[in-house]
Amino acid sequence: MQAALGQPVIVENRPGAGSMLGAEFxxxxxxxxxxxxxxxxxxxxxxxxxxxxxxxxIADFASVSLIGVAPxxxxxxxxxxxxxxxxxxxxxxARPDTMNYGSGGVGAASHLSGELFQRVTGTRLxxxxxxxxxxxxxxxxxxxxxAVFVTLASALPQMQAGLIRALGVMxxxxxxxxxxxxxxxxxxxxxxxxHWWGLLAPARTPPAIVARxxxxxxxxxxAPELASRMNALAVLPRVTGPEAFGALVRADLVxxxxxxxxxxxxxx
Numbered sequence: 618m619q620a621a622l623g624q625p626v627i628v629e630n631r632p633g634a635g636s637m638l639g640a641e642f643x644x645x646x647x648x649x650x651x652x653x654x655x656x657x658x659x660x661x662x663x664x665x666x667x668x669x670x671x672x673x674x675i676a677d678f679a680s681v682s683l684i685g686v687a688p689x690x691x692x693x694x695x696x697x698x699x700x701x702x703x704x705x706x707x708x709x710x711a712r713p714d715t716m717n718y719g720s721g722g723v724g725a726a727s728h729l730s731g732e733l734f735q736r737v738t739g740t741r742l743x744x745x746x747x748x749x750x751x752x753x754x755x756x757x758x759x760x761x762x763x764a765v766f767v768t769l770a771s772a773l774p775q776m777q778a779g780l781i782r783a784l785g786v787m788x789x790x791x792x793x794x795x796x797x798x799x800x801x802x803x804x805x806x807x808x809x810x811x812h813w814w815g816l817l818a819p820a821r822t823p824p825a826i827v828a829r830x831x832x833x834x835x836x837x838x839x840a841p842e843l844a845s846r847m848n849a850l851a852v853l854p855r856v857t858g859p860e861a862f863g864a865l866v867r868a869d870l871v872x873x874x875x876x877x878x879x880x881x882x883x884x885x
Contacts, residue, residue: 621833628655637663637670644672648819650826653681658726658812661869665877666724674870680863681816682831684838685852687768688788689730689810690798692781696760702734702785703804705764709740717743719753719762723882727753729873730766730787730810732880737808757781768812769795769851787811792851813869814852815862827859 631639646652
């Protein structure tokens with residue numbers, strides 16, 4: 618985006634409180650286009666988990682554009698006799714409350730993906746939270762948990778080493794790098810869950826500035842070197858307009874809130 622805007626673009630990481638600190642910083646920043654938020658799926662999750670969120674995820678932001686998506690995937694341990702998600706679900710229904718799944722922590726995308734899987738398959742799995750997705754995948758490879766729901770990038774080394782098994786893709790189509798792994802819908806499981814990334818600006822940012830940021834992003838995403846890096850991470854480039862991205866954020870805020878209430882999930 619630096620080339621399109623003609624000025625430096627600095628990435629400032631502001632971790633903490635499930636990414637709420639960084640989001641709050643942008644929500645309170647001047648609406649001049651110089652401060653934007655690289656948001657992702659957890660942006661639509663933590664408002665449902667926290668009693669008090671220091672900003673309004675809709676009213677305090679102006680949508681710029683979606684950047685790309687990475688379908689969440691289900692991976693299974695080799696000691697579980699299931700070669701796909703449908704077989705895993707059948708096994709879990711036959712043995713309720715005896716199987717589990719690991720996640721990157723309470724409220725993480727990997728946690729909510731497991732809860733969504735249970736809702737649509739009628740299964741009951743025990744949630745085992747870890748301090749990050751990496752430890753959860755490592756314990757899956759060791760056979761200490763039965764499944765995890767993460768992106769391909771998070772589990773690629775263990776999968777390539779033959780330590781875990783890919784069971785299904787939560788996207789609209791199979792991944793080009795894993796054409797042999799069917800989608801959930803191909804297996805009769807109506808589950809679509811993609812980890813998305815997109816740009817948000819402070820509310821009341823003038824439409825002309827939003828349009829300029831969107832155009833700079835569109836030009837950046839057309840760069841072949843960026844496309845190759847995203848492809849290696851199994852992230853699908855998907856630049857949209859502000860309206861479409863705003864609609865996605867609003868829809869996921871509702872969907873995740875419904876899942877949190879239905880599954881009685883509480884923040885820790």
